[in-house]
Amino acid sequence: MYREAEAAEIPPCIPADPETLIPASLWASWEVRQAVLHSSPGTVIAIARRARGLRQDQLGEQAGFSQSAISRLESGGNLAYDMRVLRIFQRLLSIPAHLLGLTEEDTGLKPTRPQPGITVLDGALDGHALLIACAPAAFHAGRGRHRAPIDDEVIGQLLVLRRVINDADSWCASSSLLPSVRQLYEFVDRLRPLARDHRRAQILDVAALFAEFSGWLHLQQGDLGGASWWTERAMQQALAAEDPNLVAYCYRRLSMIAEFEDDDDRVIGLARAATREPDTTPQIKAMALQQQAQGHARTGDELAALKALDEAQRLVEGVQPERTPEYRLGNWFRTRHVELQRAAVCVDLGRTAEAQSYYQKLLSNGRPTCRWLLGVHLAKLAYAHATTGEFEQAGIAGSEALALASSSGSVLITRELRRLKPWSRVPSVAGIFHALGN
Structure with missing residues (x-):
């Protein structure tokens, strides 16, 4: 039997x-x-x-x-x-x-339904379809002799497109998004000569948003050179457009790149520069503090890491995000993101029992819908389980993270999974680690 x-x-x-x-x-x-x-x-x-x-x-x-x-x-x-x-x-x-x-x-993930009117081919956004959706609005104004070719409608549609591709980052692989983002950046950049007066700064700012996102997609693929080049380009355009939020956001992104380069001094220094940028929203400043906490955790400075997270939590508590179809930098950031980072910081500080408790509570109350974000935290949870000898649980969390790494193409996940190397011969972990290859 x-x-x-x-x-x-x-x-x-x-x-x-x-x-x-x-x-x-x-x-x-x-x-x-x-x-x-x-x-x-x-x-x-x-x-x-x-x-x-x-x-x-x-x-x-x-x-x-x-x-x-x-x-x-x-x-x-x-x-x-x-x-x-x-x-x-x-x-x-x-x-x-x-x-x-x-x-x-x-x-528990299912692909997010694409925005109406957006063509999705093999999981990738069709950049040509996005351009076709926006181009008529961008050039319709040329009919009138004294009418500016770039108006609020054009700016609004470009920001909607930025919102579309940002949402797509939750369910598309970065490699499939990158060509469309590059097309959109070039398109927006070519519109700049058509703008007049204050709209010159607006269109420049929109271009910077697409450049920053291109840098992020390069980072997800592990291309640090491309990530740095595009992020610095976005920084220059954000400075020219006098957008303090985007400037701070670029400092934060450069801090994340420094993290990949294992340059902890730059991780902390760039994150601090982001927090010091004046006139930023609470969400942007909280995101910068979150990154600063990560840098302090890497150096073992527990007090500074937790203090930064407490400040980030205070900033976003009670903040009601503006509901709009247009992209708003940092509008998605919630206290939940700070709580997830607190769990991650506890892992890096060796406070694994606290990390496991935080993750158990957070993930049981609903998982992030973004695949790369969920994958990173599941990989950190797998590492926490492995350090306490809970190899079966490490295998479960690690396998889920590996699947998300495969579907999203994010090296942020695989980078965390490689921390399982000390247990690469434990049966429940071995398959995960060896699937990563060299």
């Missing part, structure tokens, strides 16, 4: 054996890709089982199933589509969750 999927407890993981650890290359093999392409999780399990050198009866004994049940599972029977069963074998064999179709189930 075998125990069916309703078994009360997940069985223990297969003992680690250095000789049978699955190489990362297996997950990228033609055989695995074909199984995923044809939605055959049972085949993926069979491939992983054989790679571990296990017979069907041996795997069944570990999982609490009969050999015949394993055979049906691998041949595509009903068990192969029971999410509870798939989770058991994903953990036992250290299979990346997304290869078994567990990405959406485990994360």
